[in-house]
Amino acid sequence: MTEISQRYRTIHCGRIGESDIDRKIKVSGWIHSVRDHGGIIFIDLRDFSGLVQVVIDPKMSFYQSLENWRLETVVCFNGTIIARTKETVNSKLSTGAIELVAEDMEVLGESEVLPFQIAKDDCAPEHLRLKYRFLDLRREKLRNNIFLRGNVISEIRDKMRQLGFFEFQTPILTSSSPEGARDYLVPSRIHPGKFYALPQAPQQFKQLLMVAGFDRYFQIAPCFRDEDARADRSPGEFYQLDVEMSFVTQDDVFQAMEELMTHLFKKFSTKKVTATPFPRISYREAMLKYGCDKPDLRNPLTIIDVSKIFENSAFNAFSGVVKKGGVVRAVKVPGISAQPRKFFDDMVKFAQEVGSKGLGYIVFETEQLKSPIVKFLSETEIASIRTEAQISDGDVIFFVAEKEQKAAEIAGKVRTELATRLNLIEKDCFKFCWIVDFPMFELDPETNAIAFSHNPFSMPQGGMDSLVNKNPLDILAYQYDIVCNGIELSSGAIRNHRPEIMYKAFEICGYGKETVNNKFGGMINAFKFGAPPHGGIAPGVDRMVMLLADEPNIREVIAFPFNQQAQDLMMNAPSEVTEKQLRELHIKVEMPKKIHVQEPLKSKEPEQ
RNA sequence: GGAGGCGUAGCUCAAUUGGUUAGAGCGCUGCCCUGUCACGGCAGAGGUUGCGGGUUCGAGCCCCGUCGCUUCCGCCA
Numbered sequence: 146m147t148e149i150s151q152r153y154r155t156i157h158c159g160r161i162g163e164s165d166i167d168r169k170i171k172v173s174g175w176i177h178s179v180r181d182h183g184g185i186i187f188i189d190l191r192d193f194s195g196l197v198q199v200v201i202d203p204k205m206s207f208y209q210s211l212e213n214w215r216l217e218t219v220v221c222f223n224g225t226i227i228a229r230t231k232e233t234v235n236s237k238l239s240t241g242a243i244e245l246v247a248e249d250m251e252v253l254g255e256s257e258v259l260p261f262q263i264a265k266d267d268c269a270p271e272h273l274r275l276k277y278r279f280l281d282l283r284r285e286k287l288r289n290n291i292f293l294r295g296n297v298i299s300e301i302r303d304k305m306r307q308l309g310f311f312e313f314q315t316p317i318l319t320s321s322s323p324e325g326a327r328d329y330l331v332p333s334r335i336h337p338g339k340f341y342a343l344p345q346a347p348q349q350f351k352q353l354l355m356v357a358g359f360d361r362y363f364q365i366a367p368c369f370r371d372e373d374a375r376a377d378r379s380p381g382e383f384y385q386l387d388v389e390m391s392f393v394t395q396d397d398v399f400q401a402m403e404e405l406m407t408h409l410f411k412k413f414s415t416k417k418v419t420a421t422p423f424p425r426i427s428y429r430e431a432m433l434k435y436g437c438d439k440p441d442l443r444n445p446l447t448i449i450d451v452s453k454i455f456e457n458s459a460f461n462a463f464s465g466v467v468k469k470g471g472v473v474r475a476v477k478v479p480g481i482s483a484q485p486r487k488f489f490d491d492m493v494k495f496a497q498e499v500g501s502k503g504l505g506y507i508v509f510e511t512e513q514l515k516s517p518i519v520k521f522l523s524e525t526e527i528a529s530i531r532t533e534a535q536i537s538d539g540d541v542i543f544f545v546a547e548k549e550q551k552a553a554e555i556a557g558k559v560r561t562e563l564a565t566r567l568n569l570i571e572k573d574c575f576k577f578c579w580i581v582d583f584p585m586f587e588l589d590p591e592t593n594a595i596a597f598s599h600n601p602f603s604m605p606q607g608g609m610d611s612l613v614n615k616n617p618l619d620i621l622a623y624q625y626d627i628v629c630n631g632i633e634l635s636s637g638a639i640r641n642h643r644p645e646i647m648y649k650a651f652e653i654c655g656y657g658k659e660t661v662n663n664k665f666g667g668m669i670n671a672f673k674f675g676a677p678p679h680g681g682i683a684p685g686v687d688r689m690v691m692l693l694a695d696e697p698n699i700r701e702v703i704a705f706p707f708n709q710q711a712q713d714l715m716m717n718a719p720s721e722v723t724e725k726q727l728r729e730l731h732i733k734v735e736m737p738k739k740i741h742v743q744e745p746l747k748s749k750e751p752e753q
Numbered sequence: 754g755g756a757g758g759c760g761u762a763g764c765u766c767a768a769u770u771g772g773u774u775a776g777a778g779c780g781c782u783g784c785c786c787u788g789u790c791a792c793g794g795c796a797g798a799g800g801u802u803g804c805g806g807g808u809u810c811g812a813g814c815c816c817c818g819u820c821g822c823u824u825c826c827g828c829c830a
Contacts, residue, residue, distance in 0.1 A: 184787035198790070216780095233788055241790085258781065261764055265779075265791065268765055272822065325830035345830080372829045600830045636830095709823070 153221055159195020161240050165226040172197065172245065173221040173253060175283065176214060178264050186211060190222065198244040199224070207250050217263060219254035222247045276714040278705055290702045294690045297413060298365055301386055304405055310363040310388065315350035317343060317367070323664045327371035337731040343369035346683060349668050351389040352640060355679040356671045362389040365686060377632060377688060379699050380711040389681035395623050395639055398680050399579060402627060410575050413693045417574040427582040436557015441631025442576035444564040448556045451475045454529045460521035462503070466546040473546045474556040477534045478563055481541050482508045495562050496545065501555045505544035509536050575692065577629050585622040586653065595654055599624050603638040605650060612649045627684065629692055637682025644672045
């Protein structure tokens with residue numbers, strides 16, 4: 146250490162150990178807690194590295210001035226490290242075997258009364274924690290999350306380099322893209338009436354780097370989308386591990402990502418990680434078996450289709466739906482026939498809450514069947530259910546009958562709810578899977594027109610041949626998602642790098658060449674000058690850290706997050722700007738009609 | 754944009770379901786305490802029950818409006 150750095154400390158709080166006994170040291174940090182015995186005073190002093198106990202004897206000259214300090218005051222202590230007596234060792238503290246006997250002290254930064262406690266979790270409301278984020282970040286949990294985040298990111302960089310990837314930066318001020326989420330716009334001063342957009346993702350740039358011949362790209366990329374928040378979605382901005390590779394097939398991308406994910410999740414967690422290769426589940430199969438395209442494989446329950454059994458059933462609630470083109474889906478739960486009536490009533494209520502007309506069920510007890518619907522079913526039908534669902538005594542099966550998409554969705558929610566209520570979710574593991582074979586096109590439910598179902602840049606499976614010869618709705622894309630514990634970490638795709646196939650795909654959706662040239666001119670033009678086959682993926686860094694930190698909310702792994710209304714309560718963003726700034730940008734603000742007029746101060750008008 | 758939930762001390766919550774002076778823990782202020790580590794003990798300050806209106810003999814509680822926070826839906830190529 147240089148002499149300059151010793152002005153404030155010769156060692157860090159959490160790194161003092163038994164080897165420092167009898168040494169004279171100097172430490173600086175925050176007063177974490179005070180235990181004042183009238184005579185002797187104990188202070189826990191905290192810095193980024195941890196806590197150390199400081200002992201202050203009443204004989205010390207600075208003893209009197211102690212009274213003015215509050216918790217979280219920043220102080221510097223000089224003193225000697227001594228071993229604690231056997232009875233006073235604190236095994237909960239990494240520095241619990243020693244303590245610092247203070248000989249001198251200096252106040253470096255005073256603190257006002259705190260809006261919430263640092264040392265104890267006092268369940269402060271989130272808006273306060275966000276307003277005083279610098280205090281919240283002093284707390285152990287958040288601090289650990291942020292350290293974890295930094296370590297994960299630096300490990301990603303090491304591993305990606307090792308896998309042959311090269312790190313790039315791409316522009317933050319770019320152009321507004323017609324597809325996707327709402328853009329954040331930045332007005333141009335030099336070009337009146339024109340706007341930059343912050344990138345929703347560096348999608349086109351990374352593809353252009355492939356065309357430029359860089360072969361393997363990665364970036365810890367900030368992405369900006371003006372969309373509303375969810376628990377796992379921070380509004381405004383978030384980070385992706387953006388990846389793109391040239392001369393690869395889908396399997397090459399999977400292999401690289403599996404190696405990275407396995408490495409990261411094993412390094413930063415003790416939980417079990419899915420063995421490679423991760424299971425690959427087609428979109429169709431996922432929708433059938435799990436009722437969603439991001440299945441939580443920790444949940445052992447699966448959904449089966451039993452429509453056939455009820456095609457000609459006397460039970461109209463089911464056969465009627467099937468005859469109209471709908472489906473009957475079933476979830477079997479083994480060994481829960483002893484659940485009380487209330488459990489089944491609650492499940493029916495739940496299904497109705499998520500939009501189902503009802504929830505049929507059959508309880509297979511050893512001697513008899515208990516069920517509100519069994520009286521409508523024939524012996525043959527019940528026998529078929531037994532075979533199809535491989536029923537044993539004690540099992541229960543639940544039924545949902547709706548149009549296909551709705552049935553899948555409701556059955557999926559019922560599957561999740563059953564596993565949650567019955568505590569069937571496997572613990573201490575990360576279950577990864579790939580969802581593959583997404584459809585290239587789908588019908589717009591409102592206009593009934595054919596539209597891209599994911600993104601227009603994916604290569605259709607079968608290439609031009611499929612586009613020309615197949616029913617568009619039957620064409621699959623080289624489009625995939627990676628899912629962990631029911632959280633979608635990322636979408637990715639093998640890109641469509643052939644201009645003629647791109648034009649054809651857009652044509653199927655009703656767009657001419659001009660539209661493609663206008664909307665994606667930069668990229669389509671580049672593809673005309675020798676583009677390599679390429680593909681990639683972009684896992685959400687925040688979501689990965691969230692899983693590793695075992696946090697249910699993404700804001701807990703971001704140092705300075707927006708609140709749900711996309712505001713930074715600490716920095717007061719967004720905020721109004723001066724007239725001069727607006728003038729320079731050629732901007733005139735027109736407030737929405739529904740303005741919140743500031744309430745006039747209460748003034749009692751004299752009665753007439 | 755839509756639906757639900759919440760709003761009481763600096764913070765977290767309570768108030769026997771409409772009934773006397775709105776309570777507790779943490780924090781804060783003062784005093785006591787020399788081995789604590791969630792130190793302990795005594796005393797004290799702190800409230801226009803988000804705001805506005807209404808019903809009622811009486812409103813923290815019921816009704817209407819409004820503002821704020823939050824979860825979900827829409828949205829997220």
